[in-house]
Amino acid sequence: MTTEYASTGDPRRGIELLWGLREPARKGPKPRLSVERIARAAIEIADAEGLAALSMRRVAERLGVTAMSLYTYVPSKAELLDVMLDTVYAEVTGRGDGDDEGGWRAKLARVARENWALYRRHPWLLQVSTRRPVLGPNLIAKYDRELSAVDGIGLTDVEMDLVVSLVSDYVHGAVRGAVQADALVERTGMTDEEWWRRAGPILAEVLEPERYPLAARVGAAAGAEYGAASDPERSFEFGLSILLDGIETLLRAKSATTAGHDSGAGTDATS
The missing domain is CATH 1.10.10.60 (Homeodomain-like)
Incomplete structure:
Protein backbone atom coordinates (compact mmCIF):
# COMPACT_ATOMS: atom_id res chain seq x y z
CA MET A 1 0.00 0.00 0.00
CA GLU A 91 -17.35 14.58 10.73
CA VAL A 92 -16.08 14.27 14.32
CA THR A 93 -15.71 17.91 15.37
CA GLY A 94 -19.28 18.69 16.38
CA ARG A 95 -20.09 18.47 20.06
CA GLY A 96 -23.05 16.13 20.40
CA ASP A 97 -25.66 15.94 23.13
CA GLY A 98 -23.81 13.13 24.89
CA ASP A 99 -20.35 14.73 24.87
CA ASP A 100 -20.52 15.79 28.51
CA GLU A 101 -22.00 12.52 29.78
CA GLY A 102 -19.84 10.25 31.93
CA GLY A 103 -16.34 10.77 33.22
CA TRP A 104 -13.07 10.98 31.34
CA ARG A 105 -13.11 7.24 30.62
CA ALA A 106 -16.46 7.34 28.83
CA LYS A 107 -15.40 10.45 26.93
CA LEU A 108 -12.11 8.95 25.75
CA ALA A 109 -13.89 5.75 24.73
CA ARG A 110 -16.31 7.87 22.70
CA VAL A 111 -13.37 9.64 21.02
CA ALA A 112 -11.78 6.29 20.15
CA ARG A 113 -14.98 4.83 18.70
CA GLU A 114 -15.70 7.93 16.65
CA ASN A 115 -12.23 7.77 15.13
CA TRP A 116 -12.64 4.03 14.52
CA ALA A 117 -15.85 4.74 12.60
CA LEU A 118 -14.17 7.58 10.69
CA TYR A 119 -11.48 5.22 9.40
CA ARG A 120 -14.11 2.65 8.44
CA ARG A 121 -15.99 5.27 6.41
CA HIS A 122 -12.81 6.58 4.79
CA PRO A 123 -10.27 3.71 4.72
CA TRP A 124 -7.87 5.75 2.57
CA LEU A 125 -7.01 7.69 5.74
CA LEU A 126 -4.74 4.76 6.62
CA GLN A 127 -2.70 5.52 3.51
CA VAL A 128 -1.85 9.05 4.67
CA SER A 129 0.98 9.89 7.03
CA THR A 130 0.04 12.90 9.16
CA ARG A 131 3.45 13.23 10.81
CA ARG A 132 3.12 16.84 9.72
CA PRO A 133 -0.47 17.60 10.65
CA VAL A 134 -2.93 19.36 8.40
CA LEU A 135 -3.37 22.65 10.23
CA GLY A 136 -6.93 23.32 9.15
CA PRO A 137 -9.92 24.49 11.19
CA ASN A 138 -11.47 21.04 11.45
CA LEU A 139 -8.29 19.38 12.69
CA ILE A 140 -7.92 22.11 15.33
CA ALA A 141 -11.57 21.67 16.36
CA LYS A 142 -11.13 17.88 16.49
CA TYR A 143 -8.02 18.18 18.64
CA ASP A 144 -9.72 20.66 20.98
CA ARG A 145 -12.73 18.39 21.39
CA GLU A 146 -10.56 15.36 22.12
CA LEU A 147 -8.50 17.27 24.68
CA SER A 148 -11.71 18.26 26.47
CA ALA A 149 -12.19 14.57 27.35
CA VAL A 150 -9.19 14.71 29.68
CA ASP A 151 -9.30 18.34 30.76
CA GLY A 152 -9.29 18.90 34.52
CA ILE A 153 -8.55 15.30 35.58
CA GLY A 154 -5.06 15.91 36.96
CA LEU A 155 -2.88 15.74 33.86
CA THR A 156 -0.39 18.38 32.79
CA ASP A 157 -0.91 19.98 29.38
CA VAL A 158 1.81 17.80 27.87
CA GLU A 159 0.29 14.68 29.44
CA MET A 160 -3.10 15.63 28.01
CA ASP A 161 -1.54 15.78 24.55
CA LEU A 162 0.25 12.46 25.11
CA VAL A 163 -2.95 10.70 26.23
CA VAL A 164 -4.92 11.95 23.23
CA SER A 165 -2.06 10.91 20.93
CA LEU A 166 -1.92 7.50 22.62
CA VAL A 167 -5.61 6.89 21.94
CA SER A 168 -5.28 8.15 18.37
CA ASP A 169 -2.27 5.92 17.67
CA TYR A 170 -4.06 2.92 19.18
CA VAL A 171 -7.12 3.43 16.98
CA HIS A 172 -4.93 3.89 13.90
CA GLY A 173 -3.24 0.55 14.49
CA ALA A 174 -6.32 -1.36 15.61
CA VAL A 175 -8.57 -0.30 12.76
CA ARG A 176 -6.13 -1.45 10.09
CA GLY A 177 -7.21 -5.07 10.53
CA ALA A 178 -10.88 -4.16 10.19
CA VAL A 179 -10.27 -2.12 7.04
CA GLN A 180 -8.22 -4.94 5.53
CA ALA A 181 -10.98 -7.41 6.39
CA ASP A 182 -13.51 -5.21 4.59
CA ALA A 183 -11.28 -5.00 1.52
CA LEU A 184 -10.60 -8.73 1.53
CA VAL A 185 -14.31 -9.59 1.53
CA GLU A 186 -14.87 -7.15 -1.33
CA ARG A 187 -11.96 -8.56 -3.34
CA THR A 188 -12.68 -12.26 -2.83
CA GLY A 189 -16.47 -12.18 -2.55
CA MET A 190 -16.15 -14.46 0.48
CA THR A 191 -16.76 -13.57 4.13
CA ASP A 192 -14.29 -14.63 6.81
CA GLU A 193 -16.85 -17.09 8.15
CA GLU A 194 -17.26 -18.68 4.72
CA TRP A 195 -13.50 -18.89 4.27
CA TRP A 196 -13.06 -20.44 7.73
CA ARG A 197 -15.70 -23.09 7.03
CA ARG A 198 -13.75 -24.14 3.94
CA ALA A 199 -10.24 -23.80 5.35
CA GLY A 200 -10.90 -25.28 8.81
CA PRO A 201 -11.52 -28.89 7.75
CA ILE A 202 -8.46 -28.84 5.48
CA LEU A 203 -6.29 -27.52 8.31
CA ALA A 204 -7.57 -30.29 10.57
CA GLU A 205 -6.28 -32.86 8.07
CA VAL A 206 -2.69 -31.60 8.23
CA LEU A 207 -2.34 -30.12 11.73
CA GLU A 208 -0.72 -32.26 14.39
CA PRO A 209 -2.09 -30.92 17.71
CA GLU A 210 0.57 -32.68 19.78
CA ARG A 211 3.29 -30.66 18.02
CA TYR A 212 1.56 -27.33 18.60
CA PRO A 213 -0.65 -27.92 21.63
CA LEU A 214 -1.21 -24.28 22.59
CA ALA A 215 -1.82 -23.11 19.03
CA ALA A 216 -4.23 -25.98 18.44
CA ARG A 217 -6.17 -25.44 21.66
CA VAL A 218 -6.34 -21.64 21.67
CA GLY A 219 -6.80 -21.40 17.92
CA ALA A 220 -9.74 -23.80 18.03
CA ALA A 221 -11.37 -21.85 20.87
CA ALA A 222 -10.86 -18.51 19.12
CA GLY A 223 -12.05 -19.82 15.76
CA ALA A 224 -15.20 -21.25 17.32
CA GLU A 225 -15.83 -17.97 19.14
CA TYR A 226 -15.24 -15.64 16.19
CA GLY A 227 -16.35 -17.82 13.30
CA ALA A 228 -13.18 -16.54 11.64
CA ALA A 229 -9.47 -16.23 12.25
CA SER A 230 -10.01 -13.02 14.23
CA ASP A 231 -12.59 -10.42 15.20
CA PRO A 232 -11.12 -6.93 14.62
CA GLU A 233 -13.93 -5.05 16.34
CA ARG A 234 -13.81 -7.26 19.42
CA SER A 235 -10.02 -6.91 19.54
CA PHE A 236 -10.42 -3.14 19.31
CA GLU A 237 -12.86 -3.00 22.22
CA PHE A 238 -10.70 -5.34 24.33
CA GLY A 239 -7.57 -3.30 23.68
CA LEU A 240 -9.38 -0.03 24.31
CA SER A 241 -10.49 -1.26 27.73
CA ILE A 242 -6.90 -2.23 28.61
CA LEU A 243 -5.64 1.12 27.36
CA LEU A 244 -8.11 3.03 29.51
CA ASP A 245 -7.14 0.88 32.49
CA GLY A 246 -3.56 2.00 31.98
CA ILE A 247 -4.53 5.68 31.89
CA GLU A 248 -6.56 5.16 35.07
CA THR A 249 -3.49 3.66 36.75
CA LEU A 250 -1.51 6.76 35.75
CA LEU A 251 -4.14 9.06 37.24
CA ARG A 252 -4.22 7.11 40.49
CA ALA A 253 -0.43 7.23 40.76
CA LYS A 254 -0.42 10.99 40.16
CA SER A 255 -3.20 11.48 42.71
CA ALA A 256 -1.31 9.42 45.31
CA THR A 257 1.89 11.37 44.69
CA THR A 258 0.06 14.69 45.05
CA ALA A 259 -1.60 13.51 48.26
CA GLY A 260 1.76 12.40 49.62
CA HIS A 261 3.32 15.76 48.88
CA ASP A 262 0.41 17.58 50.50
CA SER A 263 0.66 15.35 53.57
CA GLY A 264 4.36 15.92 53.81
CA ALA A 265 3.95 19.66 53.52
CA GLY A 266 1.37 19.61 56.31
CA THR A 267 3.67 17.61 58.57
CA ASP A 268 6.55 20.01 57.96
CA ALA A 269 4.35 22.97 58.76
CA THR A 270 3.32 21.56 62.14
CA SER A 271 6.69 20.18 63.24
Whole structure:
Protein backbone atom coordinates (compact mmCIF):
# COMPACT_ATOMS: atom_id res chain seq x y z
CA MET A 1 0.00 0.00 0.00
CA THR A 2 1.50 3.33 -1.09
CA THR A 3 1.82 5.95 1.62
CA GLU A 4 0.91 9.55 0.90
CA TYR A 5 2.13 12.38 3.10
CA ALA A 6 0.06 15.28 4.39
CA SER A 7 1.35 18.85 4.44
CA THR A 8 3.95 18.40 1.70
CA GLY A 9 2.97 21.55 -0.18
CA ASP A 10 3.92 25.13 0.59
CA PRO A 11 2.87 25.78 4.24
CA ARG A 12 1.50 29.30 3.67
CA ARG A 13 -0.36 28.35 0.52
CA GLY A 14 -1.80 25.25 2.21
CA ILE A 15 -2.92 26.96 5.43
CA GLU A 16 -4.47 29.85 3.52
CA LEU A 17 -6.40 27.35 1.41
CA LEU A 18 -7.59 25.39 4.45
CA TRP A 19 -8.81 28.51 6.20
CA GLY A 20 -10.63 29.85 3.13
CA LEU A 21 -8.20 32.66 2.33
CA ARG A 22 -7.39 31.50 -1.22
CA GLU A 23 -10.90 31.14 -2.64
CA PRO A 24 -10.74 33.11 -5.89
CA ALA A 25 -12.67 36.37 -5.85
CA ARG A 26 -15.06 36.58 -8.77
CA LYS A 27 -17.74 38.92 -9.99
CA GLY A 28 -20.92 37.91 -11.69
CA PRO A 29 -22.67 34.50 -11.51
CA LYS A 30 -21.72 32.02 -8.84
CA PRO A 31 -18.83 29.86 -10.11
CA ARG A 32 -19.46 26.21 -10.89
CA LEU A 33 -16.66 25.05 -8.62
CA SER A 34 -15.50 25.64 -5.07
CA VAL A 35 -12.74 24.19 -2.93
CA GLU A 36 -15.33 22.26 -0.92
CA ARG A 37 -16.97 20.77 -4.02
CA ILE A 38 -13.61 19.71 -5.41
CA ALA A 39 -12.66 18.13 -2.08
CA ARG A 40 -15.96 16.24 -1.87
CA ALA A 41 -15.47 14.82 -5.36
CA ALA A 42 -11.94 13.73 -4.46
CA ILE A 43 -13.17 12.09 -1.26
CA GLU A 44 -15.80 10.15 -3.18
CA ILE A 45 -13.12 8.78 -5.51
CA ALA A 46 -10.79 7.88 -2.62
CA ASP A 47 -13.62 6.23 -0.65
CA ALA A 48 -14.55 4.05 -3.59
CA GLU A 49 -11.16 3.26 -5.10
CA GLY A 50 -8.40 4.33 -2.72
CA LEU A 51 -5.80 7.06 -3.06
CA ALA A 52 -4.03 5.28 -5.92
CA ALA A 53 -6.97 6.21 -8.13
CA LEU A 54 -6.90 9.87 -7.15
CA SER A 55 -5.56 12.48 -9.53
CA MET A 56 -6.49 16.01 -10.50
CA ARG A 57 -7.61 14.63 -13.86
CA ARG A 58 -9.94 12.07 -12.24
CA VAL A 59 -11.47 14.74 -10.02
CA ALA A 60 -11.97 17.02 -13.02
CA GLU A 61 -13.67 14.23 -14.97
CA ARG A 62 -16.01 13.59 -12.04
CA LEU A 63 -16.94 17.26 -11.94
CA GLY A 64 -17.25 17.57 -15.72
CA VAL A 65 -14.54 20.19 -16.09
CA THR A 66 -10.98 20.36 -17.37
CA ALA A 67 -8.11 19.51 -15.06
CA MET A 68 -6.61 22.96 -15.58
CA SER A 69 -9.75 24.60 -14.19
CA LEU A 70 -9.14 22.93 -10.80
CA TYR A 71 -5.82 24.70 -10.31
CA THR A 72 -7.62 28.02 -9.96
CA TYR A 73 -8.99 26.66 -6.70
CA VAL A 74 -6.46 24.06 -5.54
CA PRO A 75 -2.78 24.67 -6.44
CA SER A 76 -1.74 21.01 -6.54
CA LYS A 77 -2.63 17.47 -5.49
CA ALA A 78 -0.64 18.00 -2.27
CA GLU A 79 -2.97 20.76 -1.15
CA LEU A 80 -5.99 18.79 -2.37
CA LEU A 81 -5.05 15.93 -0.05
CA ASP A 82 -4.79 18.34 2.88
CA VAL A 83 -8.24 19.75 2.15
CA MET A 84 -9.66 16.23 1.87
CA LEU A 85 -8.27 15.36 5.30
CA ASP A 86 -9.60 18.48 6.95
CA THR A 87 -12.97 17.97 5.29
CA VAL A 88 -13.46 14.47 6.71
CA TYR A 89 -12.21 15.61 10.13
CA ALA A 90 -15.34 17.78 10.25
CA GLU A 91 -17.35 14.58 10.73
CA VAL A 92 -16.08 14.27 14.32
CA THR A 93 -15.71 17.91 15.37
CA GLY A 94 -19.28 18.69 16.38
CA ARG A 95 -20.09 18.47 20.06
CA GLY A 96 -23.05 16.13 20.40
CA ASP A 97 -25.66 15.94 23.13
CA GLY A 98 -23.81 13.13 24.89
CA ASP A 99 -20.35 14.73 24.87
CA ASP A 100 -20.52 15.79 28.51
CA GLU A 101 -22.00 12.52 29.78
CA GLY A 102 -19.84 10.25 31.93
CA GLY A 103 -16.34 10.77 33.22
CA TRP A 104 -13.07 10.98 31.34
CA ARG A 105 -13.11 7.24 30.62
CA ALA A 106 -16.46 7.34 28.83
CA LYS A 107 -15.40 10.45 26.93
CA LEU A 108 -12.11 8.95 25.75
CA ALA A 109 -13.89 5.75 24.73
CA ARG A 110 -16.31 7.87 22.70
CA VAL A 111 -13.37 9.64 21.02
CA ALA A 112 -11.78 6.29 20.15
CA ARG A 113 -14.98 4.83 18.70
CA GLU A 114 -15.70 7.93 16.65
CA ASN A 115 -12.23 7.77 15.13
CA TRP A 116 -12.64 4.03 14.52
CA ALA A 117 -15.85 4.74 12.60
CA LEU A 118 -14.17 7.58 10.69
CA TYR A 119 -11.48 5.22 9.40
CA ARG A 120 -14.11 2.65 8.44
CA ARG A 121 -15.99 5.27 6.41
CA HIS A 122 -12.81 6.58 4.79
CA PRO A 123 -10.27 3.71 4.72
CA TRP A 124 -7.87 5.75 2.57
CA LEU A 125 -7.01 7.69 5.74
CA LEU A 126 -4.74 4.76 6.62
CA GLN A 127 -2.70 5.52 3.51
CA VAL A 128 -1.85 9.05 4.67
CA SER A 129 0.98 9.89 7.03
CA THR A 130 0.04 12.90 9.16
CA ARG A 131 3.45 13.23 10.81
CA ARG A 132 3.12 16.84 9.72
CA PRO A 133 -0.47 17.60 10.65
CA VAL A 134 -2.93 19.36 8.40
CA LEU A 135 -3.37 22.65 10.23
CA GLY A 136 -6.93 23.32 9.15
CA PRO A 137 -9.92 24.49 11.19
CA ASN A 138 -11.47 21.04 11.45
CA LEU A 139 -8.29 19.38 12.69
CA ILE A 140 -7.92 22.11 15.33
CA ALA A 141 -11.57 21.67 16.36
CA LYS A 142 -11.13 17.88 16.49
CA TYR A 143 -8.02 18.18 18.64
CA ASP A 144 -9.72 20.66 20.98
CA ARG A 145 -12.73 18.39 21.39
CA GLU A 146 -10.56 15.36 22.12
CA LEU A 147 -8.50 17.27 24.68
CA SER A 148 -11.71 18.26 26.47
CA ALA A 149 -12.19 14.57 27.35
CA VAL A 150 -9.19 14.71 29.68
CA ASP A 151 -9.30 18.34 30.76
CA GLY A 152 -9.29 18.90 34.52
CA ILE A 153 -8.55 15.30 35.58
CA GLY A 154 -5.06 15.91 36.96
CA LEU A 155 -2.88 15.74 33.86
CA THR A 156 -0.39 18.38 32.79
CA ASP A 157 -0.91 19.98 29.38
CA VAL A 158 1.81 17.80 27.87
CA GLU A 159 0.29 14.68 29.44
CA MET A 160 -3.10 15.63 28.01
CA ASP A 161 -1.54 15.78 24.55
CA LEU A 162 0.25 12.46 25.11
CA VAL A 163 -2.95 10.70 26.23
CA VAL A 164 -4.92 11.95 23.23
CA SER A 165 -2.06 10.91 20.93
CA LEU A 166 -1.92 7.50 22.62
CA VAL A 167 -5.61 6.89 21.94
CA SER A 168 -5.28 8.15 18.37
CA ASP A 169 -2.27 5.92 17.67
CA TYR A 170 -4.06 2.92 19.18
CA VAL A 171 -7.12 3.43 16.98
CA HIS A 172 -4.93 3.89 13.90
CA GLY A 173 -3.24 0.55 14.49
CA ALA A 174 -6.32 -1.36 15.61
CA VAL A 175 -8.57 -0.30 12.76
CA ARG A 176 -6.13 -1.45 10.09
CA GLY A 177 -7.21 -5.07 10.53
CA ALA A 178 -10.88 -4.16 10.19
CA VAL A 179 -10.27 -2.12 7.04
CA GLN A 180 -8.22 -4.94 5.53
CA ALA A 181 -10.98 -7.41 6.39
CA ASP A 182 -13.51 -5.21 4.59
CA ALA A 183 -11.28 -5.00 1.52
CA LEU A 184 -10.60 -8.73 1.53
CA VAL A 185 -14.31 -9.59 1.53
CA GLU A 186 -14.87 -7.15 -1.33
CA ARG A 187 -11.96 -8.56 -3.34
CA THR A 188 -12.68 -12.26 -2.83
CA GLY A 189 -16.47 -12.18 -2.55
CA MET A 190 -16.15 -14.46 0.48
CA THR A 191 -16.76 -13.57 4.13
CA ASP A 192 -14.29 -14.63 6.81
CA GLU A 193 -16.85 -17.09 8.15
CA GLU A 194 -17.26 -18.68 4.72
CA TRP A 195 -13.50 -18.89 4.27
CA TRP A 196 -13.06 -20.44 7.73
CA ARG A 197 -15.70 -23.09 7.03
CA ARG A 198 -13.75 -24.14 3.94
CA ALA A 199 -10.24 -23.80 5.35
CA GLY A 200 -10.90 -25.28 8.81
CA PRO A 201 -11.52 -28.89 7.75
CA ILE A 202 -8.46 -28.84 5.48
CA LEU A 203 -6.29 -27.52 8.31
CA ALA A 204 -7.57 -30.29 10.57
CA GLU A 205 -6.28 -32.86 8.07
CA VAL A 206 -2.69 -31.60 8.23
CA LEU A 207 -2.34 -30.12 11.73
CA GLU A 208 -0.72 -32.26 14.39
CA PRO A 209 -2.09 -30.92 17.71
CA GLU A 210 0.57 -32.68 19.78
CA ARG A 211 3.29 -30.66 18.02
CA TYR A 212 1.56 -27.33 18.60
CA PRO A 213 -0.65 -27.92 21.63
CA LEU A 214 -1.21 -24.28 22.59
CA ALA A 215 -1.82 -23.11 19.03
CA ALA A 216 -4.23 -25.98 18.44
CA ARG A 217 -6.17 -25.44 21.66
CA VAL A 218 -6.34 -21.64 21.67
CA GLY A 219 -6.80 -21.40 17.92
CA ALA A 220 -9.74 -23.80 18.03
CA ALA A 221 -11.37 -21.85 20.87
CA ALA A 222 -10.86 -18.51 19.12
CA GLY A 223 -12.05 -19.82 15.76
CA ALA A 224 -15.20 -21.25 17.32
CA GLU A 225 -15.83 -17.97 19.14
CA TYR A 226 -15.24 -15.64 16.19
CA GLY A 227 -16.35 -17.82 13.30
CA ALA A 228 -13.18 -16.54 11.64
CA ALA A 229 -9.47 -16.23 12.25
CA SER A 230 -10.01 -13.02 14.23
CA ASP A 231 -12.59 -10.42 15.20
CA PRO A 232 -11.12 -6.93 14.62
CA GLU A 233 -13.93 -5.05 16.34
CA ARG A 234 -13.81 -7.26 19.42
CA SER A 235 -10.02 -6.91 19.54
CA PHE A 236 -10.42 -3.14 19.31
CA GLU A 237 -12.86 -3.00 22.22
CA PHE A 238 -10.70 -5.34 24.33
CA GLY A 239 -7.57 -3.30 23.68
CA LEU A 240 -9.38 -0.03 24.31
CA SER A 241 -10.49 -1.26 27.73
CA ILE A 242 -6.90 -2.23 28.61
CA LEU A 243 -5.64 1.12 27.36
CA LEU A 244 -8.11 3.03 29.51
CA ASP A 245 -7.14 0.88 32.49
CA GLY A 246 -3.56 2.00 31.98
CA ILE A 247 -4.53 5.68 31.89
CA GLU A 248 -6.56 5.16 35.07
CA THR A 249 -3.49 3.66 36.75
CA LEU A 250 -1.51 6.76 35.75
CA LEU A 251 -4.14 9.06 37.24
CA ARG A 252 -4.22 7.11 40.49
CA ALA A 253 -0.43 7.23 40.76
CA LYS A 254 -0.42 10.99 40.16
CA SER A 255 -3.20 11.48 42.71
CA ALA A 256 -1.31 9.42 45.31
CA THR A 257 1.89 11.37 44.69
CA THR A 258 0.06 14.69 45.05
CA ALA A 259 -1.60 13.51 48.26
CA GLY A 260 1.76 12.40 49.62
CA HIS A 261 3.32 15.76 48.88
CA ASP A 262 0.41 17.58 50.50
CA SER A 263 0.66 15.35 53.57
CA GLY A 264 4.36 15.92 53.81
CA ALA A 265 3.95 19.66 53.52
CA GLY A 266 1.37 19.61 56.31
CA THR A 267 3.67 17.61 58.57
CA ASP A 268 6.55 20.01 57.96
CA ALA A 269 4.35 22.97 58.76
CA THR A 270 3.32 21.56 62.14
CA SER A 271 6.69 20.18 63.24
